Amino acid sequence: MANTIQQTLVEQTVAAVKALYGADIPESQISLQDTRKEFEGQITIVTFPVTRFSKKSPEQTGTEIGEYLKANVEAISAFNVIKGFLNISLSDSYWIALLNNTIAAADFGKFPANGKKLMVEYSSPNTNKPLHLGHIRNNLLGYSVAEILKAYGYDIIKANLVNDRGIHICKSMLAWQKFGNGETPESTGMKGDHLVGKYYVVFDKEYKKEIDALKAQGLSEEEAKKNAPLMLEAQEMLRKWEAGDEEVISLWKTMNNWVYEGFETTYKQLGVDFDKYYYESNTYLLGKDIIQEGLDKGVFFKKEDNSVWIDLSDEGLDQKLVLRGDGTSVYITQDLGTAQLKFDEFGMDESIYVVGNEQDYHFKVLFSILKKLGRPWADGLFHLSYGMVDLPSGKMKSREGTVVDADDLMAEMIETAKTRTEELGKTEDFTEEEKAELYHTIGMGALKYFLLKVDPKKRLLFDPNESVDFQGHTGPFIQYTHARIKSVLRKAGYVENETKVNPGRLSSYELDLIKALSEYPSIVEASAKEFSPAQLANYAYEVAKLYNKFYHEESILKAEDEDVKAFRLTLSASAARIIAESMRLLGIKVPERM
Numbered sequence: 001m002a003n004t005i006q007q008t009l010v011e012q013t014v015a016a017v018k019a020l021y022g023a024d025i026p027e028s029q030i031s032l033q034d035t036r037k038e039f040e041g042q043i044t045i046v047t048f049p050v051t052r053f054s055k056k057s058p059e060q061t062g063t064e065i066g067e068y069l070k071a072n073v074e075a076i077s078a079f080n081v082i083k084g085f086l087n088i089s090l091s092d093s094y095w096i097a098l099l100n101n102t103i104a105a106a107d108f109g110k111f112p113a114n115g116k117k118l119m120v121e122y123s124s125p126n127t128n129k130p131l132h133l134g135h136i137r138n139n140l141l142g143y144s145v146a147e148i149l150k151a152y153g154y155d156i157i158k159a160n161l162v163n164d165r166g167i168h169i170c171k172s173m174l175a176w177q178k179f180g181n182g183e184t185p186e187s188t189g190m191k192g193d194h195l196v197g198k199y200y201v202v203f204d205k206e207y208k209k210e211i212d213a214l215k216a217q218g219l220s221e222e223e224a225k226k227n228a229p230l231m232l233e234a235q236e237m238l239r240k241w242e243a244g245d246e247e248v249i250s251l252w253k254t255m256n257n258w259v260y261e262g263f264e265t266t267y268k269q270l271g272v273d274f275d276k277y278y279y280e281s282n283t284y285l286l287g288k289d290i291i292q293e294g295l296d297k298g299v300f301f302k303k304e305d306n307s308v309w310i311d312l313s314d315e316g317l318d319q320k321l322v323l324r325g326d327g328t329s330v331y332i333t334q335d336l337g338t339a340q341l342k343f344d345e346f347g348m349d350e351s352i353y354v355v356g357n358e359q360d361y362h363f364k365v366l367f368s369i370l371k372k373l374g375r376p377w378a379d380g381l382f383h384l385s386y387g388m389v390d391l392p393s394g395k396m397k398s399r400e401g402t403v404v405d406a407d408d409l410m411a412e413m414i415e416t417a418k419t420r421t422e423e424l425g426k427t428e429d430f431t432e433e434e435k436a437e438l439y440h441t442i443g444m445g446a447l448k449y450f451l452l453k454v455d456p457k458k459r460l461l462f463d464p465n466e467s468v469d470f471q472g473h474t475g476p477f478i479q480y481t482h483a484r485i486k487s488v489l490r491k492a493g494y495v496e497n498e499t500k501v502n503p504g505r506l507s508s509y510e511l512d513l514i515k516a517l518s519e520y521p522s523i524v525e526a527s528a529k530e531f532s533p534a535q536l537a538n539y540a541y542e543v544a545k546l547y548n549k550f551y552h553e554e555s556i557l558k559a560e561d562e563d564v565k566a567f568r569l570t571l572s573a574s575a576a577r578i579i580a581e582s583m584r585l586l587g588i589k590v591p592e593r594m
C-alpha cells in the first residue's frame with residue numbers, strides 16, 4: 001500500500017481486535033474509506049466486520065477501537081463514531097510532515113522497476129486509408145496505458161501491427177492505376193495517406209456503379225458484387241502480388257511509402273510513438289505450424305473439406321474456423337502466429353491488445369486457443385477493448401461524410417483552441433512561435449483529455465466545443481490551473497525544495513489538497529492495475545479543482561507570515577508537479593504559462 005498511514009491503521013486495528021477481544025481478524029476484513037464530507041475526519045474505518053468478534057453494538061465497538069487507536073497511533077488527533085463508522089482525524093502536524101517529507105520529494109509517486117516486461121500493441125492501422133477518430137481513441141489509450149505501466153515499473157514495448165497486405169490494399173492500388181493519372185503526394189500537395197485513401201474511395205464508387213449496371217442486367221446483388229470487373233481485377237492483382245509479380249510489388253511499395261509518410265505526420269501530431277513495428281506482409285503466413293500443433297494435440301479438428309476448426313462450446317462460444325480448406329489462413333491464424341512471434345522475440349510477461357470492441361469475440365477465441373494449447377504466457381494476454389466515438393451530428397463534416405479524419409479533427413481542435421485562448425486575451429507578450437505551441441498544447445489537450453476521461457468501454461460522443469471549455473471538466477481547465485500555479489511560483493521567485501516549512505496549522509482547503517496529493521501513488525497503481533487512464537484523468541481534475549478552491553480562499557503571495565507563505569508555495573509546487581505528471585502519463589502537455 002502506497003500510503004503508509006492507511007497501512008498503519010489497518011495493522012493497528014488488527015492489533016486492537018486482538019488486544020480488546022482476543023481474536024485474530026485478517027487484514028483483508030478491515031476496510032478504509034474516505035470520510036464523508038459532512039463528518040469530521042479524513043479516514044473512516046468500517047467497524048461492522050469487527051462486531052462479530054466484539055459481540056457489541058457497532059457504536060460501542062467503534063468507540064473502543066477508536067480509543068485504542070488514538071492511544072497507539074501518534075498521527076491521530078481525534079475520532080468520532082457514526083452508525084458504526086469510525087471517522088479518524090489525523091493531526092495537522094501529520095499532514096504537514098507528509099507534505100514536507102513525502103509529497104514534496106522529487107521521487108514521490110515514482111515506482112521502482114518491477115522486473116516485468118509488457119507489450120502494448122496499439123494503433124494497428126490498415127494502409128489503404130488515413131487514420132480516423134476511432135484510431136485517435138485507440139492511439140491515446142494505447143500510449144497512455146503504456147506510459148502509466150512504465151511509471152508503475154514495467155519495462156514496456158509499444159508495438160504497432162500494420163495491416164499492409166490484402167484485397168483492401170489492392171483496391172486503392174487498382175483505382176490509382178486506372179484513374180490516378182500518375183498523381184503523387186508531390187504533384188497534388190496531398191498527404192500520402194490521404195491520396196491513397198482518396199483512391200480507396202474512388203474504387204468503391206466505381207465498383208458500386210458496376211454493381212448497379214450488373215443488377216440492371218438482372219444479376220442478384222451477390223452475383224453482381226462477385227462479378228463486377230473491378231473486383232475481379234483486384235483479386236487478380238492480389239494473386240499476382242502473392243506470386244511475387246514485380247510490377248505489383250513495386251506499386252505497393254510506392255503507395256505504401258506514401259501512406260507511412262502520412263501516418264508518421266499524424267503520429268507526431270498526436271504525440272504517440274512505437275518501439276517495434278510488425279507488418280502483416282511479413283507475418284501473414286505465420287501460425288500454420290500452430291494449426292498443425294493444435295491438430296496433433298487434439299485441440300483442433302478437421303472438417304470434410306479439410307478446413308480446421310476449434311470447438312469452444314464448452315466456453316459458451318461456438319465453433320470457429322482457424323484454417324481454410326485450401327490451406328490459406330484467416331485472421332486468427334495470423335494472430336496465433338504473431339502472438340507466438342511477439343513472445344519469442346521479447347519474452348514478455350504480459351501482452352495487451354488495444355483494439356475496438358467489434359473484435360471482442362476474436363480476442364476471446366484467440367486467448368482461449370492459446371490457453372488450450374498450453375502456452376505458459378497465455379494468462380498474461382489482455383484485450384483492452386473500447387467503444388465507438390461519434391461526433392454530434394452536423395458539428396464537423398469529414399471528407400467522405402462518414403468517418404472523421406484524424407488530421408482534420410486535430411487541425412480543427414487547434415483552431416478552436418486558438419479562438420478560445422484569444423478570447424482569454426492573456427497571450428499578448430507571446431511570440432508567434434510560443435502562441436502556435438500553446439494552441440497546439442491546448443487543442444490536443446482538449447481532445448486527448450475528453451477521450452481519456454471516459455471508461456474505454458463506453459461509447460463516446462466527442463464534443464469539440466465542450467472539450468476546450470476552460471471552466472469545465474476538461475484538459476484546458478487542468479492546463480490552465482497548472483499555468484496559474486506556475487505563475488504564482490514565478491511571482492514568488494520560488495525555488496524547488498527550499499526549506500521544510502511549518503505553518504503551525506492547516507485550513508480545510510490546505511488539508512483537502514494535501515490529502516488528495518497524498519493519493520497520487522495509489523492512483524497510479526490503480527490505473528496501472530486496471531489499465532485505466534480514466535482514473536488518472538479524473539484524479540488530475542480533482543486535484544485541479546481542489547487547488548483552485550485553495551487558491552481562491554487563501555492568500556499565497558500575501559499570506560499572514562513567511563512560514564505560511566513558504567508552506568503554501570511548497571504545496572503549490574507539489575500540486576503543479578503532480579498535475580503535470582498525471583497529464584504526462586495521459587500524453588498531455590501542460591503549459592508553463594497561458
Ligand SMILES: NC(=[NH2+])NCCC[C@H](N)C(=O)O
Pocket residue numbers: 121124125126161162163335338353355
Ligand atoms: N493483433 C491484432 N489483431 N491487432 C488488431 C489489428 C486491427 C486491424 N488492423 C484492424 O484495423 O481491424
